[in-house]
Amino acid sequence: MSQAKNDVSEKLMIDANAQPPASERIPIIARPFVSDRAKKTLDTVEKFVEEECVPADPVYVQQIGEGVASRFSSHPPVIEDLKKRAKELGLWNMFLPKNHFKEGAGFSNLEYGLMAEMLGKSRVASEATNCAAPDTGNMEVIAKYGTEQQKREWLTPLLEGKIRSAFLMTEPQVASSDATNIELRMQQEGNEWILNGQKWWSSGAGDPRCQIYIVMGKSDPSNPKPYAQQSVILVPASTPGITINRMLSVFGYDDAPHGHGHISFNNVRVPASNMVLGPGRGFEIIQGRLGPGRIHHAMRNIGSAEKALEWMIARMNDPTKKPFGKNLSEHGVMLERVARSRIEIDAARLMVLNAAIKIDSKDAKAALKEIAEAKVFVPKVMLDVVDKAIQAFGGAGVSQDTPLANMYAQGRTMRIVDGPDEVHLLQMGRNENRRGTALRKKLAWQKEATEQVARKYGIQKKDPLQLDRVSGKQSKL
Amino acid sequence: MSQAKNDVSEKLMIDANAQPPASERIPIIARPFVSDRAKKTLDTVEKFVEEECVPADPVYVQQIGEGVASRFSSHPPVIEDLKKRAKELGLWNMFLPKNHFKEGAGFSNLEYGLMAEMLGKSRVASEATNCAAPDTGNMEVIAKYGTEQQKREWLTPLLEGKIRSAFLMTEPQVASSDATNIELRMQQEGNEWILNGQKWWSSGAGDPRCQIYIVMGKSDPSNPKPYAQQSVILVPASTPGITINRMLSVFGYDDAPHGHGHISFNNVRVPASNMVLGPGRGFEIIQGRLGPGRIHHAMRNIGSAEKALEWMIARMNDPTKKPFGKNLSEHGVMLERVARSRIEIDAARLMVLNAAIKIDSKDAKAALKEIAEAKVFVPKVMLDVVDKAIQAFGGAGVSQDTPLANMYAQGRTMRIVDGPDEVHLLQMGRNENRRGTALRKKLAWQKEATEQVARKYGIQKKDPLQLDRVSGKQSKL
Amino acid sequence: MSQAKNDVSEKLMIDANAQPPASERIPIIARPFVSDRAKKTLDTVEKFVEEECVPADPVYVQQIGEGVASRFSSHPPVIEDLKKRAKELGLWNMFLPKNHFKEGAGFSNLEYGLMAEMLGKSRVASEATNCAAPDTGNMEVIAKYGTEQQKREWLTPLLEGKIRSAFLMTEPQVASSDATNIELRMQQEGNEWILNGQKWWSSGAGDPRCQIYIVMGKSDPSNPKPYAQQSVILVPASTPGITINRMLSVFGYDDAPHGHGHISFNNVRVPASNMVLGPGRGFEIIQGRLGPGRIHHAMRNIGSAEKALEWMIARMNDPTKKPFGKNLSEHGVMLERVARSRIEIDAARLMVLNAAIKIDSKDAKAALKEIAEAKVFVPKVMLDVVDKAIQAFGGAGVSQDTPLANMYAQGRTMRIVDGPDEVHLLQMGRNENRRGTALRKKLAWQKEATEQVARKYGIQKKDPLQLDRVSGKQSKL
C-alpha cells in the first residue's frame, strides 16, 4: 500500500496543496540557520503528516471507544503502525537538540521547531514520531540529569517509544502557578522516600503505557531558601499507594487515553536511587525543562493555526455553501479575516523561530525573554485564527465535523499551562521596568541638552503655546 | 563643544540608557544579514539620534514660528547644523540600497531598516541624515528611472541635501486608494506637457526648499489598458500655473514647514524631457517606489513605539507621581501593558526585518506579501503602544509636554497613506484565497484516505456520536 | 426537607449572597415596566435557581450516565422532581407573553426576560420551569398558528411538561444561514405530505421524551417567490422513516440527553392536517418565532455571565490560592477585569431589556433592530466574561470543576445559531446605510449654510490653513 499511496501523495503535494514544500516556505530570515539535512527531513515530516497522520486522526479517535474505564485503558492500534512507519522514514526523536544530546536525531531547536509546526497539524503525529509531550521534556530531564541506571531503566524505553511518561507537578489545592506552593510531601526513611499528597493535570497519566512519573515534591519544607525545598524523583506508575482518582476534561474533551489525571499518593515508597540530581534540586530541574518545551508547544500551535486557516479557506470556497447567493470567499469580511490571520500567524512564527535560535545559541536561560514572548503571543494568535475558522463553518465549526473546536480547547489551555499568561506578563513587565531609572536619567539628560541647544540659538520662548498673560492685563479685557 | 558633549554622552549611553548599544540588540535571527560595518554605523546613528537629534527636536519646533504663511516659509537653522554634523559622522543617504544603487552609503535594506528604527525616535533625524520621506523614494525614482540630465538637475542636489522634493499623486475629488482613478490631466503639445488638475496630501510641498515635484497624472485616458493611462513627470515647483492653495492638518498638527499641500495645476507647462521613463509608464514607477519606503516607514514607526515605551516606563518610575501612594510601576495593570507592548513591538520588528531581507534577496516585487503584512501590522502595534503611553501620562500625554500625541497622529496616518489597511487586507485575502481549490482537494483527499485507513482497521462506526436510532424504536420509549 | 432547607436558604440569600434580591437589582430605567407580581415572582425564581436548581446541576449530569446510546435515552429523575417543585412555587410557563397568549403565566417579555437571566445560572432551571428552548418557541408557534386539533395533541402536553419537542430547520449540505437554501423536500400525495431529506442541529431531538418535530421544508420549489416555497409541518418523532443518525458535539460536550441530532427523513408520511398555517407559509412562521427566543437566549446568557463573574470573584478571594504571596483579588489586573466585566454585562442587560420592551410594545417585527443588536452584542460580552473567569481559575477553569468551560461552549454557539453574527451585522449595516442619501443631503445643506453664515460675517479665508502660495513667489525663496 505504501508505494501506491506515495504515488497518490505525490499528486497531493503538487496539485492539491498548491504551495511549495515546507522547506521552501521557511521565512527567509531564518534560512541561514537551517541545514540541508533539516530541510529534507522537514519535507518528509510534512508529507508524513499530511498523507498519513491527518487521515489517521479520526481512526485514532474511533479506536479509543466509549466509557471512562475503557477509554483510558485503550491503546489504538493505528498509533503503533504509524510509529513503525515514522521509524522507516527516519522521523524519530527529532526533538532532542543536537548541541546538548547525542541521543536525538541531530537537529537544532530551530530545525525541530519547523518540524513541530508540521506535527501540530495532526493529533497523532507527535506521538507517531516520538516527539509528544510530556515525554519529550521528560526524556530531556533524564538524559540531562539522570544516573546511568535511571537512563537504562527509563530513558532507553522512552527513546524507543515502548513506554510513556508523565510529569507530576501541579496540585489542586494550591496556586501552582507559583511552584513554591507545592505541597506533596517527600520524606526520607532509610533508603527510601515516602510520598504523600496529590497531583492533578498529570497529563499522559491516563495512558496504560504510561509507566513512569517524574514527580516534584517538597522534601525539605523548613529549608530557609524557598527554592531549595523541592526535589524531583522518578516514581514507577505501578508503585503501591498511587490512585488515579479521576481524569480531568478540557472543555468537553477527555483527551483519552492520554488524559489529565488527578492522582493521590498515599505512603508511596520509592528507592532513594530514583532521586534526580539530588534532594533540594527540584527547581533547577524544572527550570531547565520548560524552555524548549514551550517552543515545541508554540510551533505546534502555529501548525494548528495554519490548519485552521486551511479549513477556513476551503470552506469559503465550498460551492455548495452560498448564503445569499455568494460564496463566502466573495465576502470582503471573510477575506479580511483571512488576511489578518495570515499576518498574525507569520508574526508569531518569526517570534518563535527567533526564540529557538536564541536557545540554540546558548541555552534556554539566555532566551528567557524570547520564550516568554512566544509563550504569550502564540496561543492568542492561534485562538483568534481558530475562532474565525469556527465562525466560517457555523455549526460544523463547533462540532466533531471539523478539528476546530478541539483545537480551540487545546489552544485555550496553552494560556494556562506552564504558567498562565499573567505570570509571564508580570515577570516581563518587571524586567522591562528595570530600565526605569536609566530611562529617567536619559530623558532628563536630553531635556537639559535641549536647553543648551535652545540657548545656542537664542530661543526665548519655552513653549510653542507660551502666553505669559499676567492677571493685571486680563482685567481690562 | 562636541568633545565635551561626547564625554557626557559616553556616560549617557553607559549609565543611563541601561542597555547595550543597538548593534547588540539586533534580534539574533537577523544577525547573519548584518555586516560589521553596518553594526558600527548603527551604533553611531543611535548615538547621534539620542544625543543630538532628540534634544534638537523641541528647538526645531520653536524655530518654525507662528502663522500659516510664516510657518511654511521657515527654514529652522538647527536642521542645517545637524546635517553638517551627520555628514561629519558619515551618516548620509544610508537609505539607498547597495544592491541597486551606487550613490548611497552601501547598506542593504535590512541594515538601513535597523538604522531607520533609530531615526524614528526623533523628528529631525531623518532629514538630518538625508533619509527623510518623501525625498528617499523620490531619489530612488530618479536614480532608477531618470535620464542623465534629470539626475544632474535634480538627483544631485537631492543627494546633497540642498533641495527637497514632493510626490504628487493623491487627489481630493476621487478615491485615490485606487490609483486608476487619478484624473490630473496631462496633455502633450509640441515639446511640452500641459498639466491641469489638483493634488493633495502633497507632503513636503510646504517647505520653501521643496524645488521639485514628481507628479503622477493621466496622459492617455482612452487607453484600453487601465494601467497604461498614467505617466509620471518632473515638475519644478516654480513652474507658473501652480498654486499651493492650502495646507492640510493631521489631527491638529500642520507639520510645518514640511506640510501636506493641497495644490492646483492650471495650464502648467513642463518640457517633454521631464517625463520619467516615458508616457504610460506611471504605474511601473510608483509600484517600484513603494516597497522600500514602506519598510522605512515601518521601521521608523517601531522606533517611535520603542520611544513611547521608554517614556511610559520613565513615567511609571517618576517618584513625584504616586496616585494612591504607589508608583505606577507598582501597578500590575501598568506592568502588563509594558509587557504586551514589548511583545508586540518585538513581533513587529521581526516582521519588518524579514520583509527587508526578502527585498534584499531580490526586489520589492518578490516581497509583496511580506511588505503588505508589515504595512498593516506595524502601525497598529505602534498606535497601541503610544496609546498606552498616553494613558500612563494622563493630561501630559495628549499635550505638547510629551512627543506622544504627535506620534499618535503620525502613526494614525500610516494606516491610510500608501493605501489604507483595507486595500492591503483585501489583496492579501484574495491572494491567500487562491489556495481555495487546492485546499478543498487536499481535504477531500484526506477524508478519502481516512476511510481507507478505517476500513483497514475494520472500523464500522462512522462517528463517535453515532446513534442510528430508528423512529420505530423511539416510539416505545 | 423543604422547610429546613428554606431556613438555611434564608440565611443564604441574606448573609451569603450579599446583595439585595433580584427585584431590587432591576436597572432603574426598566422598573416602570415591571409589575409588583413580576417582581415577587422574580425573587422566587432567583431563590429556586440558587437554592434548588444550581445544586441539582451536577446531579443531573451524573444521572445521564455513560455511552452514546445510554446517554441519549436517559431521563434524569432529578429533573422531574424539580418540575414538581417549580409548579408548587408557581414557576411554570413564564415565557409565554401575556399580551399574545392566554396560556402562559401572564408576564411580559420584559418581565420574563428578567426571570430568564436567573434561569441562565443553572443547567436545569429552564427545563424545570418549562421554559426551556426549543420548547418555548415551539409552543409559541403552535399556540399562535396551530389548529385546535394540533393544540390539543401537542400544545397541551408541552405546556404541561409531559413531552418535549424539536425544531428542525438547519441542513448540513447547504448554507442554512440563508433559509431559502433549505432543501428537505415536502411532496403532497393525497391527504399526506411525504418528506425526504436531512436535518441537523435538531436540538432536543436526543431526549427520549421528545415526541414532536416542527419541520421546515421545501414544499413548492418552483414558486417564483423565494419566500413562498417553504412550509412548516408537525412530524411526530415516531413516524416511520425517520432516523437519528448521530448526535453533534459542541466543544466536546454532547449535551445529552437533549443533544443536537443529525436526522434523516426517508419517505416520511405525515397527515396533511399537520401542516401549520398552510403550505408556503413557512417563512412567516419562523420569522415570528425567532424574536422572543433571541431575547430569552440573551437574558440566559447574561445570567451565565453573572454566574461566571461570581465564580471569578470567589476564586479571587480563595485564601488557599495565593500565587506569589497575594490573593488574586489584590492584583489590579484582576480587579480591572472584574470592573470591565461588570460594565459590559450591565450594558448588555440594558440592551436586551430595551428590546424586550419594544417587543412588548407591539411585536417582534417592530423590534427587529433591537433584537439583532442584542443577538450580536450579548454573546460577545458573555464569552469575554467567561473567558476571563476561566483564566482566573487556570486549569480548573477548563475542566469539569467549574461550569465555565461548558458555559463558554454554550455561549460560543450563540454567535452561530439563529443566524451567525455576520448575517445580522450585514443586515443591520444595510439598514443603517439606507440613510446614506439623506445624510449626504444634510451635510451638503449644512456646508452651504456655513457659506451663508461665513458671508454674513465677511469671512474671506476659506480654510484655517489657507496659503494661496503662487508658484511665481515660490521660486524666489
Add this chain to the structure above:
Amino acid sequence: MSQAKNDVSEKLMIDANAQPPASERIPIIARPFVSDRAKKTLDTVEKFVEEECVPADPVYVQQIGEGVASRFSSHPPVIEDLKKRAKELGLWNMFLPKNHFKEGAGFSNLEYGLMAEMLGKSRVASEATNCAAPDTGNMEVIAKYGTEQQKREWLTPLLEGKIRSAFLMTEPQVASSDATNIELRMQQEGNEWILNGQKWWSSGAGDPRCQIYIVMGKSDPSNPKPYAQQSVILVPASTPGITINRMLSVFGYDDAPHGHGHISFNNVRVPASNMVLGPGRGFEIIQGRLGPGRIHHAMRNIGSAEKALEWMIARMNDPTKKPFGKNLSEHGVMLERVARSRIEIDAARLMVLNAAIKIDSKDAKAALKEIAEAKVFVPKVMLDVVDKAIQAFGGAGVSQDTPLANMYAQGRTMRIVDGPDEVHLLQMGRNENRRGTALRKKLAWQKEATEQVARKYGIQKKDPLQLDRVSGKQSKL
C-alpha cells in the same frame, strides 16, 4: 433670514435627515421618564443644532484667528449671535436639574442628557445654550454651596452667559488623579487667603471672558484627616499674582479661545468671604460636582459618535469615491463596521440614560457605580466609532475637512479627565470584589447542597470522569 431659513430647515429635517425627530428616537425603555415638554424642547434643540450651530462651527473656527496671543484673546462674534438665538428659542441653562435647582430650565438629568447628545454634534452648541463645561459644573457649585453674595456676584452673570469660569484643580507636579496630592497652598492671613502654587488643565481659562476661577487648594496640610485638608475658594481672574504661563495643546489643537491653561499663583490674595462652604470642605464640593458633569460629557460624546457615524455613512455613499469600482457602501467590511458602531452607540446611550435616571431618583452619590460605568464605557465607544469613520475617509479623515480628527482628540481626553479609566476601574473592581466572601459562602453552600441531593438519589460516583484506578492494577496492563 430666520423665517426663510426655517422653511429650508423644515425640508432638511424631513427630506434629508431621513429619520424621525429626536423625541421619537428616545429608546423605548427611557420614555416613561421624559415629559412632553422635554420632548418638545429636545426637538427644538436638535433643529437648532443641526440647522444653526453645525453650520456655524467652521465660522467660529475662522473667527479665532492666528497666533497664540491673538487666538486666546478672541471672542468670535458668531457665538454671541447664537446665544441670542438660543434664548429666543427658549434653549438656555437646560443643564440645571429641576429637582435640585430652581434657576434652570426645569429638566431632569435624563431629559437634559437627551439634549446634551444633540449639543454634542456641534462645537458651539453647548456654549450657545449656556450649557458648556466647565461653567455648568461651576454654576452648580455656586448655586448649591455659594453664599448669597457669591451668587449675586458670580452665579447671576454666569447664568446670563455674560462671563465664563474655570475650575482649577489639577496640578502638573503631582499625580492629580488622586486629589489628596494637590499642593496649591492656601494660607489664611487676617481676612484673606493667600494662594501660592500652580495649576494646569485649567480649561476655559484662555477665554478673555473667563472672569472667575474656582480653585481647589490645600488649606490645612497637617490635618490628620486626608480629606479635610482641602478647601475651595472663588478667585477673580483679575486678582494680582496670577499668570497664565501657557496653554496646553490636545493632539495639536489649542482649543482657543477656551483653551487649557497652565497657571501660576504667586501670593494671590483673596477675601475670606470667597471661601466656598468653609475651610476643609473641598472634597465635599468636588465630589458633588462631578456626577452630572460626567453624564453631560458622556451624552455629548454619544452625540459625537452619532455624528461620526453619519459622516461615515455619507462618505460610504459618495458617488465620486469608488475605489475598485464599488461604492464603499457595497463593501461588507464597511457595513459591518457601521453595524457594530450602531450596536455600541445604542448600548452606551442606554448606560448613560440609566445613570441619569439613577441620579434623578436621588443624587449623584446614589449613582456612583452607574456614573463610573458610563465614564469608562462611553469614550471607548466614541473613539472606536470615530476611528472607523476616519478610516472610511482616508486622508480627509485626519484633516480639517472633517470634524473627525478633532472629535477623536476630544474623545481621547475623556479617558483621562475627571480621573483616568484606571482609577475608576480599580474602584469598581474593588466594589465588586466586596462580594467575595459572600460569594464564597454561597458556592460552598451550593456544593454542600449538591452532595445532599446526590445522596438523596443514591449517586455514588463523584465525578463524571471518575476512574479510581489503583496502581496495583495498572502494573498488569
